[in-house]
Amino acid sequence: MNILNRWCALSILAVASLCALPPAGAQDPVKDTAKPIKPAASAPHARHQRPQLATGAAIAPDGRLWAVGLNAQSQLFVQSTPLDGALQWSEARILSTGADPIAADGESRPKIVFGPQGWAVISYTMPLAKPYTGFIRMLRSSDGGQTFSAPFTVHQDRQEITHRFESVAFDAQGVLHTLWVDKRDQPPKGSAQKYAGAAIYRNESKDGGQTFGPDTKVADHSCECCRIGLARNPQGQLQATWRHVFDSSTRDHAFASVGAPANRITRSTHDDWQINACPHHGPGLALNAATSGYHTVWFGIRKVNGQDQAAVRYARLNAQGEPLPETLRVLPDARAEHADVMADGQNVAVVWRSSEGAQTTLKAWLSTDGGQNFTLKTLGQATGYNDHPRLAQSGARMVVVWRNTQETQVHDIRF
Amino acid sequence: MTSVFKTTALAICTAALGLSALAAWAQAPHHAHHHAHPQGQAKAAAPAQRTVLPFDETSWAHALQHGPRPAAYLFTTSYCSTCPAAFEVLHKAVQQRKDKPELNAVMMDVTGPPALRHAAHFKGMTRMYAFDGFEPAIRQAVDPAWPNVTPYVVLVDAKGQTQRVIGPPTPVMLKRWLSPA
Numbered sequence: 001m002n003i004l005n006r007w008c009a010l011s012i013l014a015v016a017s018l019c020a021l022p023p024a025g026a027q028d029p030v031k032d033t034a035k036p037i038k039p040a041a042s043a044p045h046a047r048h049q050r051p052q053l054a055t056g057a058a059i060a061p062d063g064r065l066w067a068v069g070l071n072a073q074s075q076l077f078v079q080s081t082p083l084d085g086a087l088q089w090s091e092a093r094i095l096s097t098g099a100d101p102i103a104a105d106g107e108s109r110p111k112i113v114f115g116p117q118g119w120a121v122i123s124y125t126m127p128l129a130k131p132y133t134g135f136i137r138m139l140r141s142s143d144g145g146q147t148f149s150a151p152f153t154v155h156q157d158r159q160e161i162t163h164r165f166e167s168v169a170f171d172a173q174g175v176l177h178t179l180w181v182d183k184r185d186q187p188p189k190g191s192a193q194k195y196a197g198a199a200i201y202r203n204e205s206k207d208g209g210q211t212f213g214p215d216t217k218v219a220d221h222s223c224e225c226c227r228i229g230l231a232r233n234p235q236g237q238l239q240a241t242w243r244h245v246f247d248s249s250t251r252d253h254a255f256a257s258v259g260a261p262a263n264r265i266t267r268s269t270h271d272d273w274q275i276n277a278c279p280h281h282g283p284g285l286a287l288n289a290a291t292s293g294y295h296t297v298w299f300g301i302r303k304v305n306g307q308d309q310a311a312v313r314y315a316r317l318n319a320q321g322e323p324l325p326e327t328l329r330v331l332p333d334a335r336a337e338h339a340d341v342m343a344d345g346q347n348v349a350v351v352w353r354s355s356e357g358a359q360t361t362l363k364a365w366l367s368t369d370g371g372q373n374f375t376l377k378t379l380g381q382a383t384g385y386n387d388h389p390r391l392a393q394s395g396a397r398m399v400v401v402w403r404n405t406q407e408t409q410v411h412d413i414r415f
Numbered sequence: 416m417t418s419v420f421k422t423t424a425l426a427i428c429t430a431a432l433g434l435s436a437l438a439a440w441a442q443a444p445h446h447a448h449h450h451a452h453p454q455g456q457a458k459a460a461a462p463a464q465r466t467v468l469p470f471d472e473t474s475w476a477h478a479l480q481h482g483p484r485p486a487a488y489l490f491t492t493s494y495c496s497t498c499p500a501a502f503e504v505l506h507k508a509v510q511q512r513k514d515k516p517e518l519n520a521v522m523m524d525v526t527g528p529p530a531l532r533h534a535a536h537f538k539g540m541t542r543m544y545a546f547d548g549f550e551p552a553i554r555q556a557v558d559p560a561w562p563n564v565t566p567y568v569v570l571v572d573a574k575g576q577t578q579r580v581i582g583p584p585t586p587v588m589l590k591r592w593l594s595p596a
Binding site for chain 1: 492497498500501533550566582583
């Protein structure tokens with residue numbers, strides 16, 4: 001496992017971001033007209049405005065690694081590089097997104113995925129003026145990412161409510177699926193009705209994002225602010241997992257086959273975490289090809305010997321998404337955050353970041369026997385602001401993309 | 416120190432003059448603790464809800480040592496839709512009290528106007544802070560064992576003892592928090 005290279009072009013952008021941090025409010029929605037509190041026009045900006053480092057990564061059908069993120073001016077850019085040999089990043093290409101503010105922090109990040117016929121899409125959440133609200137926006141390409149369309153809204157519902165934390169993927173038939181956290185089913189304010197959490201909604205496009213089917217519900221009562229994990233089953237159909245609110249107050253995880261009738265879910269974790277809170281820490285999912293089941297990682301708090309134990313955990317699921325209790329493991333790092341998982345055959349990689357004060361370490365837990373045994377590796381380190389590790393995979397090829405304010409590290413996973 | 420003075424003065428003036436429209440990110444900077452809770456002013460100064468004060472790795476220790484008592488700190492984020500309900504629990508607990516314990520919100524992911532946009536969700540808030548620096552480092556300065564889950568609430572009682580909870584505090588915690596020194 002080696003650091004392939006330093007991402008020079010992005011480093012320049014990142015350093016530039018340190019020198020020219022955008023003023024507070026520079027990324028605010030332009031239609032910010034009806035807020036209870038208006039910022040003073042002359043408000044000075046924070047010394048340490050948090051940089052928006054959250055980046056999406058994917059390997060294109062031709063084997064090139066692509067990344068999408070925001071630069072110091074909050075502009076959406078893409079870059080790509082071949083993965084064979086030394087990295088040779090293309091110049092960052094700024095994409096036109098009009099006046100869209102773009103969420104690029106933590107679990108809410110721009111994403112890029114590739115499909116058949118030269119299709120590629122970039123998605124992101126556009127925050128709206130009202131807190132906790134947003135629209136899922138998308139740019140479409142039909143020439144493998146050489147050109148992209150103007151952004152458009154993916155969902156049919158246009159209320160100023162939560163449509164956030166989208167996940168996108170093509171299935172094996174080339175159908176584009178978009179899933180997101182949605183609050184259209186909330187009872188009206190002041191209503192006596194209660195509705196725990198939010199909902200997961202989805203739609204699909206059979207022409208690479210040119211047209212979309214209706215918004216349909218996957219499940220009621222998801223957690224409000226965590227990413228959705230996606231993986232294909234052996235037949236190439238998409239499966240999803242997300243943090244879910246069971247029995248009105250238990251935050252565990254649900255698993256569902258994308259496209260199944262609404263609320264046909266399986267409980268995939270049993271931490272029994274009784275909490276009304278926002279972990280902002282969604283699960284990861286990867287196919288376990290040997291068993292037709294899945295590898296999953298997640299954060300949760302469970303009672304262990306009467307004490308709350310917060311941890312990122314790994315387990316395997318059967319083909320229906322049910323947990324296999326004997327496979328449950330706690331990651332060997334009490335400070336593990338934002339883990340994700342990839343697998344190919346018997347190879348399994350769990351990757352996470354771990355912060356100690358200002359220092360953050362990128363770690364991997366690697367298995368060559370389908371998750372029976374793991375070896376802990378350190379991939380990289382950073383000081384100060386850094387993104388969550390982002391995984392990209394094409395067959396057996398797996399890389400981790402990890403951006404900080406100084407550079408973007410690309411680590412090749414070797415077992 | 417000059418900027419510290421300016422920040423403090425700004426907070427006082429904002430309250431005294433009732434300039435509710437003044438929404439300014441308090442620019443001061445490194446030494447956030449100097450204006451996190453100006454000694455002797457916490458009770459005298461009326462709430463300065465339209466100002467966001469920086470909260471860095473040193474702020475928490477200073478708040479515990481020199482800040483008002485009792486007080487509550489609710490750590491939140493721009494995406495935490497479960498946080499306002501937890502703050503409401505705090506607000507209801509102190510509503511009938513004459514001493515008006517401070518109820519502070521600490522934004523962990525946004526500063527300035529994006530943070531202030533959430534002020535309306537925290538009715539009864541005394542002050543709003545925002546993390547000024549690398550989030551995990553500040554979070555670990557508050558509590559090394561705190562996973563990044565919000566709302567995270569710390570209740571500081573009249574003796575300076577703390578109770579910490581993820582999610583809304585229970586009635587038992589609130590009673591203990593507000594019991595006389």
